[in-house]
Amino acid sequence: MSTAPIEFYFDFSSPYGYMAAQKIDALAARHGRTVDWKPILLGVIFRATGGMPLPDVPLKGPYSKRDFARSARFHGITDFRMPSVFPIPSQAPSRIVLWAKRTGPAAGATVAKALFRAYFVGDRDISSPDIAAEVAGAAGFDAVAARAAVDDPAMKDALRQSVEAALAAGVFGSPFVVVDGEPFWGLDRFDQIERWVSTGGF
Amino acid sequence: MSTAPIEFYFDFSSPYGYMAAQKIDALAARHGRTVDWKPILLGVIFRATGGMPLPDVPLKGPYSKRDFARSARFHGITDFRMPSVFPIPSQAPSRIVLWAKRTGPAAGATVAKALFRAYFVGDRDISSPDIAAEVAGAAGFDAVAARAAVDDPAMKDALRQSVEAALAAGVFGSPFVVVDGEPFWGLDRFDQIERWVSTGGF
Numbered sequence: 001m002s003t004a005p006i007e008f009y010f011d012f013s014s015p016y017g018y019m020a021a022q023k024i025d026a027l028a029a030r031h032g033r034t035v036d037w038k039p040i041l042l043g044v045i046f047r048a049t050g051g052m053p054l055p056d057v058p059l060k061g062p063y064s065k066r067d068f069a070r071s072a073r074f075h076g077i078t079d080f081r082m083p084s085v086f087p088i089p090s091q092a093p094s095r096i097v098l099w100a101k102r103t104g105p106a107a108g109a110t111v112a113k114a115l116f117r118a119y120f121v122g123d124r125d126i127s128s129p130d131i132a133a134e135v136a137g138a139a140g141f142d143a144v145a146a147r148a149a150v151d152d153p154a155m156k157d158a159l160r161q162s163v164e165a166a167l168a169a170g171v172f173g174s175p176f177v178v179v180d181g182e183p184f185w186g187l188d189r190f191d192q193i194e195r196w197v198s199t200g201g202f
Numbered sequence: 203m204s205t206a207p208i209e210f211y212f213d214f215s216s217p218y219g220y221m222a223a224q225k226i227d228a229l230a231a232r233h234g235r236t237v238d239w240k241p242i243l244l245g246v247i248f249r250a251t252g253g254m255p256l257p258d259v260p261l262k263g264p265y266s267k268r269d270f271a272r273s274a275r276f277h278g279i280t281d282f283r284m285p286s287v288f289p290i291p292s293q294a295p296s297r298i299v300l301w302a303k304r305t306g307p308a309a310g311a312t313v314a315k316a317l318f319r320a321y322f323v324g325d326r327d328i329s330s331p332d333i334a335a336e337v338a339g340a341a342g343f344d345a346v347a348a349r350a351a352v353d354d355p356a357m358k359d360a361l362r363q364s365v366e367a368a369l370a371a372g373v374f375g376s377p378f379v380v381v382d383g384e385p386f387w388g389l390d391r392f393d394q395i396e397r398w399v400s401t402g403g404f
Binding site for chain 2: 048049050067071171172180191202
Protein backbone atom coordinates (compact mmCIF):
# COMPACT_ATOMS: atom_id res chain seq x y z
CA MET A 1 0.00 0.00 0.00
CA SER A 2 1.10 3.53 -0.76
CA THR A 3 2.33 5.74 2.04
CA ALA A 4 2.42 8.94 -0.04
CA PRO A 5 0.65 11.91 1.55
CA ILE A 6 -2.98 12.46 0.61
CA GLU A 7 -3.19 15.79 -1.26
CA PHE A 8 -5.86 18.05 0.21
CA TYR A 9 -6.64 21.14 -1.90
CA PHE A 10 -8.86 23.80 -0.35
CA ASP A 11 -9.85 27.45 -0.61
CA PHE A 12 -10.23 29.31 2.69
CA SER A 13 -13.47 30.82 1.40
CA SER A 14 -15.09 27.40 0.86
CA PRO A 15 -17.64 26.19 3.45
CA TYR A 16 -17.38 22.58 2.24
CA GLY A 17 -13.60 23.05 2.40
CA TYR A 18 -13.91 24.00 6.08
CA MET A 19 -16.03 20.93 6.78
CA ALA A 20 -13.61 18.68 4.92
CA ALA A 21 -10.75 20.22 6.91
CA GLN A 22 -12.43 18.88 10.07
CA LYS A 23 -12.25 15.35 8.68
CA ILE A 24 -9.28 14.83 6.39
CA ASP A 25 -6.51 14.31 8.99
CA ALA A 26 -8.53 11.70 10.92
CA LEU A 27 -9.47 9.91 7.70
CA ALA A 28 -5.82 9.73 6.66
CA ALA A 29 -4.66 8.65 10.13
CA ARG A 30 -7.12 5.74 10.16
CA HIS A 31 -5.14 4.31 7.27
CA GLY A 32 -1.64 5.28 8.33
CA ARG A 33 -1.47 8.13 5.84
CA THR A 34 -0.53 11.79 6.18
CA VAL A 35 -2.04 14.85 4.51
CA ASP A 36 -0.42 17.57 2.42
CA TRP A 37 -2.53 20.72 2.93
CA LYS A 38 -2.56 22.72 -0.31
CA PRO A 39 -4.27 26.12 -0.36
CA ILE A 40 -5.71 27.19 -3.71
CA LEU A 41 -7.44 30.31 -5.05
CA LEU A 42 -10.82 29.47 -6.56
CA GLY A 43 -11.02 32.96 -8.07
CA VAL A 44 -8.01 32.18 -10.25
CA ILE A 45 -9.24 28.67 -11.02
CA PHE A 46 -12.75 29.88 -11.94
CA ARG A 47 -11.24 32.31 -14.45
CA ALA A 48 -9.76 29.28 -16.21
CA THR A 49 -12.82 27.05 -15.97
CA GLY A 50 -15.73 29.49 -16.19
CA GLY A 51 -16.88 28.55 -12.70
CA MET A 52 -18.39 31.07 -10.34
CA PRO A 53 -18.91 31.42 -6.58
CA LEU A 54 -21.93 29.35 -5.51
CA PRO A 55 -23.89 32.27 -4.02
CA ASP A 56 -23.91 33.98 -7.44
CA VAL A 57 -25.54 31.07 -9.28
CA PRO A 58 -29.31 31.37 -9.80
CA LEU A 59 -31.30 28.78 -7.79
CA LYS A 60 -28.10 26.95 -6.83
CA GLY A 61 -27.05 29.95 -4.68
CA PRO A 62 -30.01 29.89 -2.26
CA TYR A 63 -29.94 26.08 -2.24
CA SER A 64 -26.25 26.08 -1.34
CA LYS A 65 -26.71 28.29 1.70
CA ARG A 66 -29.30 25.86 2.99
CA ASP A 67 -27.10 22.90 2.12
CA PHE A 68 -24.02 24.37 3.87
CA ALA A 69 -25.87 24.48 7.20
CA ARG A 70 -27.63 21.15 6.71
CA SER A 71 -24.44 19.36 5.62
CA ALA A 72 -22.62 20.73 8.68
CA ARG A 73 -25.36 19.31 10.92
CA PHE A 74 -25.36 16.02 9.01
CA HIS A 75 -21.61 15.65 9.51
CA GLY A 76 -21.74 16.60 13.17
CA ILE A 77 -19.83 19.85 12.65
CA THR A 78 -21.73 21.83 15.23
CA ASP A 79 -19.62 24.99 15.30
CA PHE A 80 -20.03 25.96 11.63
CA ARG A 81 -21.63 29.31 10.89
CA MET A 82 -21.73 31.29 7.67
CA PRO A 83 -19.37 34.26 7.98
CA SER A 84 -20.95 37.70 7.67
CA VAL A 85 -18.59 38.52 4.77
CA PHE A 86 -18.59 35.77 2.12
CA PRO A 87 -16.87 34.94 -0.13
CA ILE A 88 -13.49 36.55 0.60
CA PRO A 89 -10.19 36.63 -1.29
CA SER A 90 -7.90 34.09 0.31
CA GLN A 91 -4.40 35.19 -0.70
CA ALA A 92 -3.32 36.28 2.81
CA PRO A 93 -4.16 33.07 4.73
CA SER A 94 -2.94 30.93 1.81
CA ARG A 95 0.49 32.60 1.80
CA ILE A 96 0.75 32.10 5.55
CA VAL A 97 0.11 28.38 5.09
CA LEU A 98 2.83 28.10 2.45
CA TRP A 99 5.17 30.03 4.75
CA ALA A 100 4.39 27.73 7.70
CA LYS A 101 4.88 24.63 5.54
CA ARG A 102 8.53 25.61 5.14
CA THR A 103 9.06 24.21 8.62
CA GLY A 104 7.13 21.04 7.78
CA PRO A 105 3.72 19.74 6.70
CA ALA A 106 2.34 19.55 10.26
CA ALA A 107 2.88 23.30 10.74
CA GLY A 108 0.98 23.97 7.55
CA ALA A 109 -1.96 21.87 8.71
CA THR A 110 -1.98 23.51 12.15
CA VAL A 111 -2.07 27.07 10.89
CA ALA A 112 -4.57 26.20 8.14
CA LYS A 113 -6.99 24.74 10.68
CA ALA A 114 -6.63 27.78 12.93
CA LEU A 115 -7.32 30.12 9.99
CA PHE A 116 -10.32 28.09 8.83
CA ARG A 117 -11.78 28.15 12.36
CA ALA A 118 -11.21 31.89 12.68
CA TYR A 119 -13.31 32.42 9.55
CA PHE A 120 -16.05 29.77 9.81
CA VAL A 121 -16.43 29.65 13.57
CA GLY A 122 -15.15 33.02 14.81
CA ASP A 123 -16.47 35.09 11.87
CA ARG A 124 -13.13 36.85 11.53
CA ASP A 125 -12.26 38.29 8.11
CA ILE A 126 -9.03 36.40 7.43
CA SER A 127 -8.66 38.09 4.04
CA SER A 128 -7.06 40.88 6.09
CA PRO A 129 -3.30 40.23 6.35
CA ASP A 130 -3.26 41.68 9.88
CA ILE A 131 -6.08 39.46 11.10
CA ALA A 132 -4.64 36.37 9.39
CA ALA A 133 -1.24 37.01 10.99
CA GLU A 134 -2.85 37.55 14.38
CA VAL A 135 -4.67 34.22 14.06
CA ALA A 136 -1.37 32.54 13.18
CA GLY A 137 0.18 34.15 16.25
CA ALA A 138 -2.59 32.84 18.50
CA ALA A 139 -1.93 29.37 17.04
CA GLY A 140 1.69 29.50 18.19
CA PHE A 141 3.43 30.96 15.16
CA ASP A 142 5.54 34.12 14.93
CA ALA A 143 2.85 36.69 14.10
CA VAL A 144 5.31 39.28 12.83
CA ALA A 145 6.95 36.80 10.48
CA ALA A 146 3.52 35.56 9.36
CA ARG A 147 2.45 39.13 8.59
CA ALA A 148 5.66 39.68 6.59
CA ALA A 149 5.07 36.45 4.66
CA VAL A 150 1.84 37.88 3.20
CA ASP A 151 3.82 40.60 1.40
CA ASP A 152 6.89 38.49 0.66
CA PRO A 153 7.40 38.21 -3.12
CA ALA A 154 8.72 34.67 -2.61
CA MET A 155 5.44 33.66 -0.92
CA LYS A 156 3.41 35.39 -3.64
CA ASP A 157 5.34 33.42 -6.23
CA ALA A 158 4.96 30.20 -4.28
CA LEU A 159 1.18 30.63 -4.12
CA ARG A 160 0.94 31.50 -7.80
CA GLN A 161 2.94 28.41 -8.70
CA SER A 162 0.84 26.29 -6.33
CA VAL A 163 -2.39 27.36 -7.98
CA GLU A 164 -0.94 26.81 -11.46
CA ALA A 165 0.19 23.34 -10.42
CA ALA A 166 -3.27 22.59 -9.01
CA LEU A 167 -4.91 23.66 -12.29
CA ALA A 168 -2.44 21.54 -14.24
CA ALA A 169 -3.38 18.60 -11.97
CA GLY A 170 -7.06 19.11 -12.86
CA VAL A 171 -8.19 20.75 -9.62
CA PHE A 172 -11.34 22.82 -10.25
CA GLY A 173 -13.09 23.10 -6.87
CA SER A 174 -12.78 22.95 -3.10
CA PRO A 175 -12.32 20.63 -1.34
CA PHE A 176 -10.43 18.51 -3.85
CA VAL A 177 -8.51 15.43 -2.75
CA VAL A 178 -6.01 13.37 -4.72
CA VAL A 179 -5.14 9.90 -3.43
CA ASP A 180 -2.35 8.14 -5.31
CA GLY A 181 -3.31 10.01 -8.49
CA GLU A 182 -7.07 9.45 -8.13
CA PRO A 183 -9.04 12.76 -7.98
CA PHE A 184 -12.06 13.34 -5.73
CA TRP A 185 -14.07 16.56 -5.70
CA GLY A 186 -16.23 17.57 -2.77
CA LEU A 187 -16.95 16.74 0.84
CA ASP A 188 -19.54 14.32 -0.50
CA ARG A 189 -16.80 12.12 -1.96
CA PHE A 190 -15.27 11.44 1.47
CA ASP A 191 -17.10 8.11 1.62
CA GLN A 192 -15.47 7.12 -1.67
CA ILE A 193 -12.08 8.45 -0.49
CA GLU A 194 -12.29 6.34 2.67
CA ARG A 195 -12.99 3.20 0.65
CA TRP A 196 -10.29 4.06 -1.90
CA VAL A 197 -7.64 4.59 0.78
CA SER A 198 -8.54 1.38 2.60
CA THR A 199 -8.73 -0.85 -0.47
CA GLY A 200 -6.31 0.81 -2.92
CA GLY A 201 -9.09 1.39 -5.43
CA PHE A 202 -12.45 -0.01 -6.51
CA MET B 203 -44.91 11.44 9.95
CA SER B 204 -45.76 12.69 6.50
CA THR B 205 -47.00 10.21 3.93
CA ALA B 206 -46.79 12.60 0.97
CA PRO B 207 -44.92 11.22 -2.06
CA ILE B 208 -41.21 12.00 -2.31
CA GLU B 209 -40.69 14.18 -5.39
CA PHE B 210 -37.97 12.78 -7.65
CA TYR B 211 -36.88 15.14 -10.45
CA PHE B 212 -34.61 13.72 -13.13
CA ASP B 213 -33.39 14.28 -16.68
CA PHE B 214 -33.07 11.17 -18.85
CA SER B 215 -29.69 12.42 -20.02
CA SER B 216 -28.24 12.51 -16.49
CA PRO B 217 -25.93 9.66 -15.40
CA TYR B 218 -26.35 10.50 -11.71
CA GLY B 219 -30.09 10.62 -12.42
CA TYR B 220 -29.92 7.05 -13.72
CA MET B 221 -28.04 5.92 -10.62
CA ALA B 222 -30.49 7.70 -8.33
CA ALA B 223 -33.35 6.05 -10.23
CA GLN B 224 -31.94 2.68 -9.14
CA LYS B 225 -32.26 3.70 -5.49
CA ILE B 226 -35.11 6.11 -4.91
CA ASP B 227 -38.05 3.64 -4.83
CA ALA B 228 -36.31 1.35 -2.35
CA LEU B 229 -35.31 4.29 -0.16
CA ALA B 230 -38.90 5.54 -0.06
CA ALA B 231 -40.32 2.07 0.56
CA ARG B 232 -38.05 1.57 3.59
CA HIS B 233 -39.96 4.44 5.19
CA GLY B 234 -43.45 3.68 3.93
CA ARG B 235 -43.29 6.45 1.35
CA THR B 236 -44.03 6.54 -2.37
CA VAL B 237 -42.23 8.43 -5.15
CA ASP B 238 -43.55 10.88 -7.71
CA TRP B 239 -41.28 10.55 -10.77
CA LYS B 240 -40.95 13.97 -12.41
CA PRO B 241 -39.03 14.25 -15.70
CA ILE B 242 -37.34 17.60 -16.34
CA LEU B 243 -35.35 19.13 -19.20
CA LEU B 244 -31.95 20.32 -18.02
CA GLY B 245 -31.45 22.16 -21.31
CA VAL B 246 -34.37 24.45 -20.48
CA ILE B 247 -33.31 24.79 -16.84
CA PHE B 248 -29.71 25.60 -17.75
CA ARG B 249 -30.92 28.43 -20.00
CA ALA B 250 -32.48 29.97 -16.88
CA THR B 251 -29.58 29.31 -14.52
CA GLY B 252 -26.52 29.59 -16.76
CA GLY B 253 -25.62 25.96 -16.13
CA MET B 254 -24.09 23.77 -18.78
CA PRO B 255 -23.76 20.06 -19.50
CA LEU B 256 -20.97 18.58 -17.39
CA PRO B 257 -18.93 17.26 -20.32
CA ASP B 258 -18.57 20.82 -21.66
CA VAL B 259 -17.04 22.28 -18.48
CA PRO B 260 -13.23 22.60 -18.53
CA LEU B 261 -11.53 20.21 -16.05
CA LYS B 262 -14.88 19.27 -14.51
CA GLY B 263 -15.87 17.51 -17.75
CA PRO B 264 -13.07 14.92 -17.80
CA TYR B 265 -13.37 14.51 -14.02
CA SER B 266 -17.09 13.86 -14.32
CA LYS B 267 -16.67 11.04 -16.80
CA ARG B 268 -14.30 9.35 -14.37
CA ASP B 269 -16.64 10.05 -11.46
CA PHE B 270 -19.71 8.65 -13.28
CA ALA B 271 -18.06 5.25 -13.63
CA ARG B 272 -16.48 5.30 -10.17
CA SER B 273 -19.71 6.38 -8.46
CA ALA B 274 -21.60 3.60 -10.24
CA ARG B 275 -19.08 1.07 -8.92
CA PHE B 276 -19.18 2.62 -5.45
CA HIS B 277 -22.97 2.33 -5.34
CA GLY B 278 -22.99 -1.23 -6.66
CA ILE B 279 -24.64 -0.25 -9.95
CA THR B 280 -22.77 -2.75 -12.08
CA ASP B 281 -24.68 -2.38 -15.34
CA PHE B 282 -24.01 1.35 -15.90
CA ARG B 283 -22.18 2.31 -19.08
CA MET B 284 -21.79 5.71 -20.69
CA PRO B 285 -23.97 5.83 -23.81
CA SER B 286 -22.16 6.39 -27.10
CA VAL B 287 -24.30 9.50 -27.75
CA PHE B 288 -24.31 11.86 -24.74
CA PRO B 289 -25.95 14.12 -23.76
CA ILE B 290 -29.25 13.77 -25.63
CA PRO B 291 -32.44 15.86 -25.71
CA SER B 292 -34.97 14.16 -23.47
CA GLN B 293 -38.33 15.48 -24.66
CA ALA B 294 -39.53 12.18 -26.17
CA PRO B 295 -39.01 9.90 -23.14
CA SER B 296 -40.20 12.66 -20.78
CA ARG B 297 -43.50 13.05 -22.63
CA ILE B 298 -44.00 9.28 -22.54
CA VAL B 299 -43.56 9.32 -18.75
CA LEU B 300 -46.16 12.09 -18.36
CA TRP B 301 -48.47 10.12 -20.65
CA ALA B 302 -48.02 6.93 -18.62
CA LYS B 303 -48.58 8.80 -15.35
CA ARG B 304 -52.14 9.52 -16.49
CA THR B 305 -52.94 5.94 -15.50
CA GLY B 306 -51.17 6.32 -12.14
CA PRO B 307 -47.77 7.08 -10.56
CA ALA B 308 -46.60 3.44 -10.66
CA ALA B 309 -46.95 3.37 -14.46
CA GLY B 310 -44.83 6.51 -14.67
CA ALA B 311 -42.09 4.94 -12.56
CA THR B 312 -42.17 1.70 -14.54
CA VAL B 313 -41.78 3.31 -17.94
CA ALA B 314 -39.20 5.80 -16.64
CA LYS B 315 -37.01 2.98 -15.32
CA ALA B 316 -37.33 1.08 -18.60
CA LEU B 317 -36.32 4.19 -20.59
CA PHE B 318 -33.39 4.95 -18.28
CA ARG B 319 -32.14 1.36 -18.62
CA ALA B 320 -32.49 1.46 -22.40
CA TYR B 321 -30.19 4.49 -22.48
CA PHE B 322 -27.65 3.79 -19.72
CA VAL B 323 -27.50 0.00 -19.97
CA GLY B 324 -28.63 -0.79 -23.52
CA ASP B 325 -27.01 2.25 -25.18
CA ARG B 326 -30.21 2.97 -27.12
CA ASP B 327 -30.79 6.57 -28.22
CA ILE B 328 -34.09 7.26 -26.45
CA SER B 329 -34.16 10.82 -27.80
CA SER B 330 -35.69 9.15 -30.88
CA PRO B 331 -39.49 9.06 -30.48
CA ASP B 332 -39.65 5.72 -32.30
CA ILE B 333 -37.05 4.10 -30.04
CA ALA B 334 -38.57 5.58 -26.87
CA ALA B 335 -42.02 4.26 -27.87
CA GLU B 336 -40.56 0.84 -28.67
CA VAL B 337 -38.94 0.72 -25.22
CA ALA B 338 -42.28 1.62 -23.63
CA GLY B 339 -43.90 -1.17 -25.65
CA ALA B 340 -41.35 -3.70 -24.44
CA ALA B 341 -42.13 -2.55 -20.87
CA GLY B 342 -45.78 -3.48 -21.32
CA PHE B 343 -47.25 -0.21 -22.56
CA ASP B 344 -49.14 0.46 -25.78
CA ALA B 345 -46.28 1.38 -28.12
CA VAL B 346 -48.50 3.05 -30.71
CA ALA B 347 -50.15 5.24 -28.08
CA ALA B 348 -46.74 6.03 -26.53
CA ARG B 349 -45.41 7.09 -29.94
CA ALA B 350 -48.47 9.31 -30.47
CA ALA B 351 -47.98 10.89 -27.02
CA VAL B 352 -44.59 12.27 -28.10
CA ASP B 353 -46.30 14.44 -30.75
CA ASP B 354 -49.43 15.16 -28.74
CA PRO B 355 -49.74 18.93 -28.08
CA ALA B 356 -51.31 18.13 -24.71
CA MET B 357 -48.20 16.16 -23.67
CA LYS B 358 -45.93 18.91 -25.02
CA ASP B 359 -47.84 21.41 -22.89
CA ALA B 360 -47.76 19.13 -19.87
CA LEU B 361 -43.98 18.78 -20.10
CA ARG B 362 -43.48 22.51 -20.57
CA GLN B 363 -45.61 23.21 -17.51
CA SER B 364 -43.79 20.52 -15.53
CA VAL B 365 -40.41 22.06 -16.24
CA GLU B 366 -41.68 25.54 -15.41
CA ALA B 367 -43.09 24.25 -12.14
CA ALA B 368 -39.77 22.56 -11.35
CA LEU B 369 -37.88 25.80 -11.97
CA ALA B 370 -40.36 27.68 -9.79
CA ALA B 371 -39.75 25.08 -7.07
CA GLY B 372 -35.99 25.79 -7.26
CA VAL B 373 -34.93 22.66 -9.17
CA PHE B 374 -31.64 23.31 -10.98
CA GLY B 375 -30.06 19.88 -11.52
CA SER B 376 -30.59 16.12 -11.77
CA PRO B 377 -31.30 14.18 -9.69
CA PHE B 378 -33.17 16.57 -7.42
CA VAL B 379 -35.33 15.29 -4.59
CA VAL B 380 -37.85 17.19 -2.47
CA VAL B 381 -39.00 15.61 0.78
CA ASP B 382 -41.78 17.47 2.57
CA GLY B 383 -40.53 20.74 1.11
CA GLU B 384 -36.84 20.10 1.82
CA PRO B 385 -34.69 20.17 -1.35
CA PHE B 386 -31.74 17.82 -1.99
CA TRP B 387 -29.56 17.99 -5.09
CA GLY B 388 -27.51 15.05 -6.29
CA LEU B 389 -27.05 11.35 -5.80
CA ASP B 390 -24.55 12.26 -3.11
CA ARG B 391 -27.32 13.66 -0.92
CA PHE B 392 -29.09 10.29 -0.70
CA ASP B 393 -27.49 9.68 2.70
CA GLN B 394 -28.99 12.96 3.94
CA ILE B 395 -32.34 12.13 2.32
CA GLU B 396 -32.43 8.77 4.08
CA ARG B 397 -31.84 10.40 7.45
CA TRP B 398 -34.31 13.19 6.71
CA VAL B 399 -37.07 10.75 5.76
CA SER B 400 -36.47 8.57 8.79
CA THR B 401 -36.25 11.39 11.35
CA GLY B 402 -38.42 14.12 9.83
CA GLY B 403 -35.47 16.52 9.69
CA PHE B 404 -32.14 17.24 11.37
